[in-house]
Structure formats: C-alpha cells, structure tokens
Amino acid sequence: MKLTVNGVDRAIETESNKTLLWVLRHKLRLTGTKSACERGDCGLCTVLLDDRPVKSCLVLAVEAGGHNVTTIEGIARDGVLSNVQRKFIEHGALQCGFCTPAAVLAAEALLKRNPSPTRDEVVEAIEGVLCRCTGYRQIVDAILDASTMKS
Amino acid sequence: MLPKFDYFAPQTLQETFEQLENRGEDARVLAGGTDLIVALRAREVLPKNIIDIKEVKELHKLSYDENHGLNIGAAVTLNRLIHDARASGNFPVLIEAISTIADYQIRNRATLVGNICNASPAADSAPALLVLDATVNIASQEGKRSVPIQEFFAGVKKTSLARNELVTSVNVPTPPKGSVGSYLKARRTVGEDLCVVGVGGLAAPNGKTSKSLRLAYSSVAPTPVRAFEAEKIFESTRPLDHLLDEAMPIVRKAVSPISDVRGGREYRMNLVEVLTRRLVRRLWGGELDWRGIQ
Numbered sequence: 417m418k419l420t421v422n423g424v425d426r427a428i429e430t431e432s433n434k435t436l437l438w439v440l441r442h443k444l445r446l447t448g449t450k451s452a453c454e455r456g457d458c459g460l461c462t463v464l465l466d467d468r469p470v471k472s473c474l475v476l477a478v479e480a481g482g483h484n485v486t487t488i489e490g491i492a493r494d495g496v497l498s499n500v501q502r503k504f505i506e507h508g509a510l511q512c513g514f515c516t517p518a519a520v521l522a523a524e525a526l527l528k529r530n531p532s533p534t535r536d537e538v539v540e541a542i543e544g545v546l547c548r549c550t551g552y553r554q555i556v557d558a559i560l561d562a563s564t565m566k567s
Numbered sequence: 568m569l570p571k572f573d574y575f576a577p578q579t580l581q582e583t584f585e586q587l588e589n590r591g592e593d594a595r596v597l598a599g600g601t602d603l604i605v606a607l608r609a610r611e612v613l614p615k616n617i618i619d620i621k622e623v624k625e626l627h628k629l630s631y632d633e634n635h636g637l638n639i640g641a642a643v644t645l646n647r648l649i650h651d652a653r654a655s656g657n658f659p660v661l662i663e664a665i666s667t668i669a670d671y672q673i674r675n676r677a678t679l680v681g682n683i684c685n686a687s688p689a690a691d692s693a694p695a696l697l698v699l700d701a702t703v704n705i706a707s708q709e710g711k712r713s714v715p716i717q718e719f720f721a722g723v724k725k726t727s728l729a730r731n732e733l734v735t736s737v738n739v740p741t742p743p744k745g746s747v748g749s750y751l752k753a754r755r756t757v758g759e760d761l762c763v764v765g766v767g768g769l770a771a772p773n774g775k776t777s778k779s780l781r782l783a784y785s786s787v788a789p790t791p792v793r794a795f796e797a798e799k800i801f802e803s804t805r806p807l808d809h810l811l812d813e814a815m816p817i818v819r820k821a822v823s824p825i826s827d828v829r830g831g832r833e834y835r836m837n838l839v840e841v842l843t844r845r846l847v848r849r850l851w852g853g854e855l856d857w858r859g860i861q
Contacts, residue, residue, distance in 0.1 A: 432574035432617070435604070455605050459672055468646075468675045474604045475676070476597075478574050479619060522672070543757060544670030 417481040421446070422490025430477045437461045437472040439480075440487060448488035448517045459544040462518035463487050469525045471544070488517035491524060500524055500562045507558035511549035518545045523559040532563050569607045576619040583623055583733060584708040590616040591730040597621075598642055599676035601669065602685040626735065631657070636740040641733070645674040645682075657741055660748025660767055664695035667752050667762075680734050683719065686726045686790070687761070693720070693791030694767030695750055697783035701739045707732040720790035746771035747850050751842045755829065762786045763830045764838040770850040776804045780847065787822035787835055794821040807851050811844050818843055 418427050421444060428443050437454070440446045440463065450460040454473045461472040464486035491498050500523045503509070510516045519542055526533055526541035533541070538559045547555065575590075577583040587594065594616035597603055606612045620626055626642040631653040639648060645665045648654050655662045668674060668682065668691050682692045683703070693716070701716040705728065714727060716737075721727045728734065742748065748769040752762050765785035773779040780801040782794040800814040824835035 431571070433569040433571050433607075435569065455608060456601055456669075456673060459670065462672055465675075469672045470675050471601075471672050474601050474673075476574065476600065476604070476617075476619075478576075479597075479600070479621070541671055544672040 417478055419480050419482065420484045422486055428477075432476065432478055434477045435473050436463070436465075436475040436477050436480045436485070439477040440472060440485070446487050446489050450514055450517060452514070458515075458546045459522075460515050460518045460546070462521050462545060464521055464525055467525060467528060469522045469541075469544075486521070488521060491520060498524065500527065500559065503558040503562040504555070507554045507561065509551060509554040509558040511551055515545055515547045519547070519555050523555075523562065526559065527563055533560075535560065538563075569604070570610060570613050572607075572614055572617050574617050574619065576622045578622050580623055580625055580706070580733075580735070583618065583620060584706070584731070586616075586618050587731045587733060588708050590618070594618050594730075596684070596733060598678040598681040598684075599644060601673050601677040602681065602687075620733070628736070629654075633741050636738055639679050639737045639739070641678065641680040641735055643678055643680070645677050645679060646671070648679060649674065658695075658699065658739060658748075660750055660769055661692070661695040661699060661739065663748075664691045664750035664752075664765070664767060667691050667750070667754075667765075680737055683716070683737065684726060684728070684734055686720055686722075686724050688723055688789055688791065689761040689765070689786040690791060691750070691752065691762055691765055691785060694765050694783035694785050695748070696737065696739065697791060697793045698748060698767045698769040698781040699739050699742060700781075701737055703734055704736045704738060705732050706735045711735075713738075717793055723789045742769060743771040749846055749849055751846045753830075753838045753842060761829065764824070764835050764842060766839070766842045766846050768843075768846045768850050770801075770847075773802060777802060778851070780850070782818070782843065782847075784822055784839065786829075787824040787839055789823075792821055794818050797821060801847070807848065811847060815840055815843070 430439050440449045452458045452460045456471050456474045462469050463472045466484050500520055522542045522545055538556050575586050577586050595614040597617050597619040621642050626640045628640040629643045630638045679692055682690050696716045702713045703719045705712050750767045752765045754760050762785055767783045769781045770778045780798050785791045797814045797817040801810050824832050826832045
C-alpha cells in the first residue's frame with residue numbers, strides 16, 4: 417500500500433489487521449506517535465489524516481492507503497519548531513510529555529481550521545487527549561497564545 | 568494486536584452488495600471503525616472478512632431539501648454532519664445529541680449510520696432520530712426497503728438487518744414548523760464515557776395554546792425507546808407541572824433500566840424523571856440553551 421507521511425510518499429507492505437498506529441511506529445519507526453490504551457480512549461496516538469485529527473489506533477493501516485498522514489515528526493520545519501510547539505514550551509504545557517505529540521497535533525489542526533478559537537473551542541479540540549499529569553490549563557493557555565500570535 | 572481478517576474495499580454499491588451476498592455470513596461492515604476496531608481488539612467479534620464501505624462515493628452523500636428532509640449517507644462522519652449548516656439549522660436536536668458522542672477525534676471518523684448499526688442501548692443519536700421520526704434505508708442485491716427507526720433496533724447490539732443487507736442512508740424528515748428540540752444526557756465524564764441516561768424531546772405547536780411532544784430515551788432499556796403513551800398526556804392546555812406529574816408514572820413504565828458500572832437501576836429511574844422534567848420545561852419555555860448539555 418502507498419501513503420504519504422509527513423509529505424513523503426511511502427510504499428509499505430502490511431497485513432490487513434495492522435493499525436495505522438502500528439505501521440507508523442513499527443514499520444516507519446516514527447515513535448513520536450504514542451501507543452497507550454489502543455482502544456480509542458486516551459487519544460495519545462492522535463495523528464492528522466488529511467489534516468483532520470484522528471486516533472491512529474482506530475484506523476486500519478489499509479484505510480490510510482492513498483491518504484496524507486502527518487505525525488509529530490512532520491510539524492517542525494527544517495529543525496524550526498512551529499508556533500504551537502514554541503508556545504507549549506513557553507507555557508510549560510507538559511510534564512512527562514507523553515501526551516504532548518497528540519495535544520500539539522490536535523492544536524495544529526484546530527488553528528488551521530479556526531485561527532482564532534475561543535477557550536471552549538480549544539477545550540473541545542483537545543477533549544480526546546488525556547493528560548495524566550493534568551496540565552490541561554497550561555495546554556489550553558499555550559494553544560490560545562499560539563492562536564493570537566498567528567493572527 | 569487485532570485478530571486476522573481479510574479486508575475488502577468495494578468501489579461501488581453493486582460490488583458491496585455482492586461482497587455481502589458472498590461473505591455476509593462471516594463479515595462486518597467497516598465505516599468509521601470507532602466501535603468495530605475496539606470490538607475486534609477485545610475479540611468481542613471475530614469476523615473472517617471486513618468490508619470497508621468508504622470507497623463507495625454514493626455513501627458519502629449528505630443532502631437536504633425541505634420536502635424530503637435530511638439524507639445522511641452511511642459514510643458521512645459525525646463532524647461533517649455537525650458542521651453542516653443545513654443540518655444544524657433544521658435539526659438542532661440531532662446535532663446536539665451527536666455532539667455529545669465521544670470526542671472530536673472520534674467524531675472525525677465515526678458515522679451516524681455506524682452509531683445506529685452498532686445498536687448500543689446507549690447510542691446518543693437514537694433518541695434524536697426517534698423523536699424526529701427518521702427512516703433507515705436498507706439495500707441488498709435483492710432490492711431496497713425502508714424501516715422506521717424504532718423498528719430498526721432489535722435488542723442489545725442487535726438490529727433488524729439481514730446479513731446480506733447494508734444501511735445505505737438515514738432519512739430525517741424536516742420537523743414541523745415552529746418546533747423545538749433538545750437532548751439531555753447524564754454522564755460521568757465528558758468525552759470518554761457512554762451515556763448513563765439520555766433523553767431527547769421535540770415539541771411542536773398544536774393549535775394556539777397546546778403543544779404536541781415526542782420523547783425518547785437511551786441507556787434505559789435493551790434498545791433506545793420512544794415513550795409514545797407518555798407523549799399523549801401533553802396534548803392538553805393544563806399547567807405544565809400537572810402534565811409532568813401525570814406523565815411521570817407512564818414514562819417510568821416505558822423504560823426498564825439495568826444496573827451496571829455506570830449507574831444503578833434506581834439511580835437511572837430517578838435520572839429519567841429529573842431529565843424529563845428539565846427537558847420538557849426547557850421545550851415549553853421557548854428559549855433554549857443549546858449548549859447546556861448535562
């Protein structure tokens with residue numbers, strides 16, 4: 417099957433019962449996408465599928481054939497962090513960091529479709545990403561700050 | 568790790584029907600996958616074949632006109648529906664209900680048709696579809712048929728669908744002019760939990776002083792249920808508090824909740840009463856707080 421990952425066309429062989437999450441981590445070695453509950457609850461495996469955030473543990477790899485996938489490795493450009501990534505650092509929007517790739521990707525997708533979201537809209541956009549360290553407030557602040565910076 | 572299966576992605580409806588005819592006995596239809604892949608991982612279902620319907624263009628159709636209402640193809644995601652101005656403008660009870668399903672990422676994959684085909688007693692879309700008198704359009708190689716939504720649910724995780732049949736779309740007629748609808752849901756947390764009790768209502772003007780009401784519930788019986796008998800009480804000009812008092816014992820008879828990890832039977836019974844009173848008052852008050860979901 418063929419798919420585009422972070423702008424690069426990839427051709428891979430995989431079995432029908434493998435998830436997109438598994439292929440990203442084990443075939444393509446893109447381990448920024450985290451594997452945790454593997455049942456669609458925690459959201460830490462969030463990637464962008466055609467620019468929309470989805471939980472990659474609930475997508476079969478074959479379903480992603482012919483589509484564009486963006487993982488956390490595709491967010492920084494030429495080693496330069498995105499606005500969202502910089503604001504996460506400034507606001508200390510992470511502790512252990514395990515949910516950070518998912519939260520950043522959910523935020524990137526939100527700001528792309530809605531460059532100046534309200535606080536409620538930010539909360540809705542990241543409601544599917546569970547943070548064990550409960551740093552939600554800093555995450556929301558960072559995303560709001562990134563949005564004003566863009567506009 | 569998921570159990571092994573063969574994957575098919577037919578390109579046309581005809582091919583899909585052929586696959587269902589040949590492999591339907593041992594197949595599951597895949598749309599958004601947000602229920603199916605969870606069930607596969609838990610080995611609650613072990614199909615030999617998975618038939619992905621997302622390559623079929625017709626199933627992505629979402630159309631609306633006043634006479635025919637809203638037609639929602641089997642591959643239309645919840646988020647597409649939520650962000651469709653025709654859907655949110657004319658069917659607020661439906662949009663309010665499906666906005667409470669899981670979370671944003673899940674709603675990017677999950678479909679409305681998948682929500683009803685999964686046939687969970689807790690399906691949030693069901694009370695809205697029940698009060699809107701939705702119709703389920705079903706097709707197979709043998710032909711087409713349509714069933715009212717309340718006849719579609721056959722039991723816990725069971726539908727009236729035959730193994731060779733596919734739900735192609737759901738049709739939701741435009742509600743009567745001047746009607747208002749709302750969905751209230753009791754849940755333990757936002758996002759990652761199923762509904763403890765859900766109640767959907769639609770009130771339409773009936774003459775100058777009276778209203779007709781439709782009421783439906785999720786998570787309180789083996790299938791989502793309409794409370795037809797209780798609805799009749801509200802066709803009256805008497806004060807609303809009297810109508811509610813009179814309707815409550817009848818509402819209680821319409822439901823038969825179980826005790827489970829999300830709530831006990833008595834707790835659910837109490838929620839049914841509290842949420843129904845709150846919902847109907849809201850519908851009678853005219854002013855609706857659409858975002859005020861419990």
